[in-house]
Amino acid sequence: MIEMLSYDxxxxxxxxxxxxxxxxxxxxxxxxxxxxxxxGETLAHSSLVGVAxxxxxxxxxxxxxxxxxxxxxxxxxxxxxxxxxxxxxxxxILLSGSLAIAVIIVSLGGAFNxxxxxxxxxxxxxxxxxxxxxxxxxxxxxxxxLLVFSKELYFIAYDxxxxxxxxxxxxxxxxxxxxxxxxxxxxxIRVVGSLLIGAxxxxxxxxxxxxxxxxxxTALLSVLFAIxxxxxxxxxxxxxxxxxxxxxxxSILFIFVISLMVNKQ
Amino acid sequence: MSIEQKTPIFEVxxxxxxxxxxxILTDISLKIFSSEYIAIIGPNGGGKTTLVKMLLGLxxxxxxxxxxxxxxxxxxxxWYKIGYVPQxxxxxxxxxxxxxxxxxxMGRISQQKLFSFKSSEEDKHIIKEVMxxxxxxDLKHKMVGTLSGGQRQRVMIARALASKPEILILxxxxxxxxxxxQQKFYKLLAKLNREKKITIVFITHDIGVIADDIxxxxxxxxxxVICNDPKKILSCDEISKIYGVKSHLLHNHQxxx
Numbered sequence: 001m002i003e004m005l006s007y008d009x010x011x012x013x014x015x016x017x018x019x020x021x022x023x024x025x026x027x028x029x030x031x032x033x034x035x036x037x038x039x040g041e042t043l044a045h046s047s048l049v050g051v052a053x054x055x056x057x058x059x060x061x062x063x064x065x066x067x068x069x070x071x072x073x074x075x076x077x078x079x080x081x082x083x084x085x086x087x088x089x090x091x092x093i094l095l096s097g098s099l100a101i102a103v104i105i106v107s108l109g110g111a112f113n114x115x116x117x118x119x120x121x122x123x124x125x126x127x128x129x130x131x132x133x134x135x136x137x138x139x140x141x142x143x144x145x146l147l148v149f150s151k152e153l154y155f156i157a158y159d160x161x162x163x164x165x166x167x168x169x170x171x172x173x174x175x176x177x178x179x180x181x182x183x184x185x186x187x188x189i190r191v192v193g194s195l196l197i198g199a200x201x202x203x204x205x206x207x208x209x210x211x212x213x214x215x216x217x218t219a220l221l222s223v224l225f226a227i228x229x230x231x232x233x234x235x236x237x238x239x240x241x242x243x244x245x246x247x248x249x250x251s252i253l254f255i256f257v258i259s260l261m262v263n264k265q
Numbered sequence: 266m267s268i269e270q271k272t273p274i275f276e277v278x279x280x281x282x283x284x285x286x287x288x289i290l291t292d293i294s295l296k297i298f299s300s301e302y303i304a305i306i307g308p309n310g311g312g313k314t315t316l317v318k319m320l321l322g323l324x325x326x327x328x329x330x331x332x333x334x335x336x337x338x339x340x341x342x343x344w345y346k347i348g349y350v351p352q353x354x355x356x357x358x359x360x361x362x363x364x365x366x367x368x369x370x371m372g373r374i375s376q377q378k379l380f381s382f383k384s385s386e387e388d389k390h391i392i393k394e395v396m397x398x399x400x401x402x403d404l405k406h407k408m409v410g411t412l413s414g415g416q417r418q419r420v421m422i423a424r425a426l427a428s429k430p431e432i433l434i435l436x437x438x439x440x441x442x443x444x445x446x447q448q449k450f451y452k453l454l455a456k457l458n459r460e461k462k463i464t465i466v467f468i469t470h471d472i473g474v475i476a477d478d479i480x481x482x483x484x485x486x487x488x489x490v491i492c493n494d495p496k497k498i499l500s501c502d503e504i505s506k507i508y509g510v511k512s513h514l515l516h517n518h519q520x521x522x
Contacts, residue, residue: 033361148379155371158361161351165321166428167344167375209360212408218362 025226028201046072048102056109069182122193280329311486348425359410372427415446
């Protein structure tokens with residue numbers, strides 16, 4: 001462990017991984033409770049369209065990913081609130097559709113190389129100090145927003161209709177929430193990959209829910225599970241030369257199985 | 266001052282709702298005054314829940330006007346004055362991480378400031394008081410998902426009461442609740458109306474639940490008929506007609522005596 005941490009790139013990888021574990025699991029608690037799990041996956045894939053445009057047109061793939069993910073989040077929320085169109089199938093169409101568009105854009109632009117794979121599977125070991133700074137700044141802003149409106153978001157997740165009739169600005173808060181989620185996802189895909197961020201967002205909360213605690217303890221437990229799985233996943237990745245995203249997800253799945261068994265009635 | 270001279274809590278004038286060419290509600294006009302105990306009855310699919318959702322601003326009418334406490338609905342901001350207990354009390358996600366106290370606290374959120382992460386002393390007092398009123402204080406640390414239908418229903422009403430409302434609107438509150446709990450529940454509603462002067466609007470498809478405490482009755486089946494004396498429900502021919510099942514009315518009337 002100490003040998004592993006003597007490398008600068010590993011220190012940065014651990015730091016980035018832990019920051020993203022905290023961001024993904026806290027936002028993921030609301031995502032799961034609002035039954036938006038599928039939305040996380042969809043936004044992760046739609047942000048790839050931004051990456052593709054960025055790679056081909058020569059703009060920053062990261063900022064383009066943020067822009068496209070936010071626009072897609074607004075579109076989904078608009079469809080959901082105005083047309084009751086929020087079936088899994090609509091999200092599945094957007095998810096696979098955006099992945100297809102991203103691949104075509106990159107292929108047509110002649111830029112189908114390692115760059116897109118970096119965003120598909122993440123490249124936690126090539127995280128720069130600048131990446132960590134950007135993730136930290138936006139991560140802190142996102143967490144503050146979630147914290148300030150946590151009571152309202154919790155109420156909306158429990159009963160959106162009653163929250164609305166009690167005077168809470170549900171529509172505005174839902175748009176703010178999906179914006180924050182889109183930003184966190186776009187921040188994370190460079191590091192853990194668009195195929196895996198959904199798992200880091202959803203599974204720790206699902207594990208924590210098995211213990212049947214109240215909201216605060218559930219959120220704390222999901223953060224703990226996410227951090228443990230990132231640290232153990234990266235350690236396995238280092239010692240067995242395996243891709244870190246995959247070992248992280250397998251670590252969370254291991255915690256999920258244990259949680260299920262411990263809480264089996 | 267007679268009841269008619271006061272500003273009504275709800276005033277509905279010529280409300281219409283048409284969806285895909287079909288008339289759902291036609292020319293509904295009604296007034297609900299402070300301290301009243303009203304039942305809105307009607308067959309399933311008759312438009313009761315739709316009417317309530319329009320009163321609460323959740324659905325928009327095709328035409329007509331709704332005033333709340335004398336203000337037009339779009340200008341009304343004091344939503345904490347209205348407590349709403351929706352139809353699907355028994356359908357709440359049982360795995361949701363919320364204790365009884367967490368749920369009741371939700372009723373205070375719209376009146377709290379941003380950045381206030383701890384409940385104020387006033388909030389704590391109100392939350393305790395409404396939990397005691399609804400007889401759920403001893404359950405405050407229990408997860409809502411583990412409660413029975415009757416207990417969960419009382420928690421939802423405690424949450425609605427936590428905002429200190431002047432009116433309580435309950436949509437089919439007895440779904441999934443056993444008969445003993447129902448009887449207890451009617452007594453509680455009557456007490457809230459009598460002692461705390463909270464206006465009660467009770468929506469049900471089951472005319473058998475109409476208690477002696479109810480002062481006025483609205484029957485909704487696309488159109489509305491108002492009966493000012495539920496005791497004379499049998500002589501309200503229009504109600505029998507609109508409800509469509511006269512024998513059912515007779516049966517329950519006999520039950521009441």
